[in-house]
Amino acid sequence: MALGDPPSLSMLPNTLQTCVRWLSRNRAIRLTTEGTRFLLLTLAVGIAAVNTGNNLFYLLLAMMLSLIVLSGLLSEQCVRRLEFHRHLPEYLFANEPATVTLWIANRKSRVPSVSLHLFDVVAGQDLDRGIHLSHLAPQSSMLISYPLLVRRRGQYRFDGVRVITPFPFGLFHKKAFYPFEASIIVCPEIIPLPELRLHEMNAIGQNQALARRGPGNSLYNLREFRPGDDSRAIHWMTTARTSKLMLKETEAEDQRWVTLAVSTVAPVEEDGAFERALSIAASLLDLLLKDGYQVRLLLGDQQGILASGPEQFLHLLHPLALCERRPVTAAASIRQAMAQALAESNGGLTLLLSPWTDPAQREEFPAVDHVISPQSYGDLFDAVGSSIPA
Numbered sequence: 001m002a003l004g005d006p007p008s009l010s011m012l013p014n015t016l017q018t019c020v021r022w023l024s025r026n027r028a029i030r031l032t033t034e035g036t037r038f039l040l041l042t043l044a045v046g047i048a049a050v051n052t053g054n055n056l057f058y059l060l061l062a063m064m065l066s067l068i069v070l071s072g073l074l075s076e077q078c079v080r081r082l083e084f085h086r087h088l089p090e091y092l093f094a095n096e097p098a099t100v101t102l103w104i105a106n107r108k109s110r111v112p113s114v115s116l117h118l119f120d121v122v123a124g125q126d127l128d129r130g131i132h133l134s135h136l137a138p139q140s141s142m143l144i145s146y147p148l149l150v151r152r153r154g155q156y157r158f159d160g161v162r163v164i165t166p167f168p169f170g171l172f173h174k175k176a177f178y179p180f181e182a183s184i185i186v187c188p189e190i191i192p193l194p195e196l197r198l199h200e201m202n203a204i205g206q207n208q209a210l211a212r213r214g215p216g217n218s219l220y221n222l223r224e225f226r227p228g229d230d231s232r233a234i235h236w237m238t239t240a241r242t243s244k245l246m247l248k249e250t251e252a253e254d255q256r257w258v259t260l261a262v263s264t265v266a267p268v269e270e271d272g273a274f275e276r277a278l279s280i281a282a283s284l285l286d287l288l289l290k291d292g293y294q295v296r297l298l299l300g301d302q303q304g305i306l307a308s309g310p311e312q313f314l315h316l317l318h319p320l321a322l323c324e325r326r327p328v329t330a331a332a333s334i335r336q337a338m339a340q341a342l343a344e345s346n347g348g349l350t351l352l353l354s355p356w357t358d359p360a361q362r363e364e365f366p367a368v369d370h371v372i373s374p375q376s377y378g379d380l381f382d383a384v385g386s387s388i389p390a
Contacts, residue, residue, distance in 0.1 A: 028175040035171035075174035078165045081107040086182050094189040100148045105141035112137050119162040126162050150186045153321050158182040187317040188282040221249040257348025258293045264300035265331045266356040274325045276374040277355035285316050301337035
């Protein structure tokens with residue numbers, strides 16, 4: 001370093017370096033319109049004091065400079081020693097509002113925090129949720145709920161919270177960043193589908209009688225009674241013989257299978273169609289599971305996922321939410337993996353959902369009952385009394 005050059009950050013003591021880095025990362029200050037006018041007026045008073053030598057100007061200049069220093073000190077007291085916790089729902093759906101709760105506490109023993117404006121920091125951007133706190137007493141906390149609407153599926157990450165205050169004079173906006181990471185899975189949007197022609201699907205698919213628990217008349221299993229079980233299902237003959245309360249489980253009379261295969265291959269220009277295909281897949285899964293179907297989801301070349309009942313809907317939504325579009329160059333290998341998985345299917349109806357019209361895929365999947373695309377999925381639905389979304 002040449003003589004007379006200012007010292008660099010690396011030449012400062014370690015403690016001072018840490019303090020400077022922390023302040024530069026977590027603190028910022030921005031002039032307001034009023035602050036800009038006040039600084040220009042202070043500069044004018046300073047010039048007048050130097051040129052005239054008038055003691056009154058020097059006194060006025062000192063007062064104005066002290067107001068600037070006092071503004072910085074008081075605003076720093078407002079935004080320091082705050083603590084945050086965010087309570088997120090278990091899952092979100094794209095384009096569906098949800099409620100998020102933010103807990104904020106003032107850890108200062110004597111000084112309140114006033115006039116706070118809170119922002120969510122997501123991917124380095126400050127997002128205004130309309131959260132304002134006029135007063136937070138020392139050693140107190142507060143719960144704030146606000147709506148959250150996410151437009152795209154996937155993993156939604158929060159970097160932290162940005163606190164901004166104009167206190168005390170509105171000359172500056174003091175900003176403080178509190179990092180605490182959190183993430184939530186955003187599932188594909190559930191779109192309003194018209195009523196599915198389930199009677200036609202049943203004619204194509206096969207009802208398979210499989211040994212499983214469910215409503216029926218045949219005996220499936222006997223087990224010991226547990227708290228919360230229906231007392232009407234107690235098997236009294238076995239109970240008398242074993243001197244233990246035994247419960248009778250019945251066997252479901254039929255089980256309807258649907259295999260939904262979703263192709264993950266699409267060119268870049270078809271990204272919108274790919275996202276819509278995943279929304280159609282999520283909507284179909286929701287409809288099928290609520291109607292009592294046993295569903296097998298094949299997502300590209302991933303391993304198949306089985307689910308039955310509405311309570312397992314989220315089990316299928318998680319891979320759909322994190323699914324990534326694959327390039328066209330990977331189409332051959334993915335088709336081969338999907339064809340092999342479909343060949344091992346347990347029967348029933350087979351649906352292939354493709355976001356991109358690939359002429360080769362129909363020949364490679366001869367056992368598929370229906371090929372659906374975002375442009376033609378209305379063929380499976382009754383449009384009477386409802387409209388198919390565009």
